[in-house]
Amino acid sequence: SWTVADAISRVLENSEELHSWRTCLLSACVKALVAMYSTSKDESKQGVERSMLLRLEELLHVVGAVDPDDWYSLVKAGLKYRYRDEAFLKVLNVAIQLLYKKESPLSQ
Numbered sequence: 001s002w003t004v005a006d007a008i009s010r011v012l013e014n015s016e017e018l019h020s021w022r023t024c025l026l027s028a029c030v031k032a033l034v035a036m037y038s039t040s041k042d043e044s045k046q047g048v049e050r051s052m053l054l055r056l057e058e059l060l061h062v063v064g065a066v067d068p069d070d071w072y073s074l075v076k077a078g079l080k081y082r083y084r085d086e087a088f089l090k091v092l093n094v095a096i097q098l099l100y101k102k103e104s105p106l107s108q
Contacts, residue, residue, distance in 0.1 A: 027042050034073045053091045
């Protein structure tokens with residue numbers, strides 16, 4: 001559940017720390033998905049994964065960047081274990097569009 005994270009985000013709403021907080025959330029979200037994909041190869045936790053993918057997409061729109069090592073790990077694990085999962089592929093497509101824009105650090 002994202003209750004605590006959302007509460008902290010509301011508290012930080014008009015502060016300088018909000019972007020840093022969201023960047024940390026994005027990194028944690030990516031790492032959690034990689035861990036889920038690597039340990040649960042049979043897609044048994046689809047509800048949790050879907051929730052995490054939705055939050056990942058939301059954070060990518062807001063933050064606009066992700067650590068390259070985290071990104072590599074997510075793509076590798078996701079394509080290895082979830083290459084048939086429509087939700088993963090949809091978020092991957094959105095992420096590629098966002099992260100590989102001309103001005104993005106990953107596009108260089």
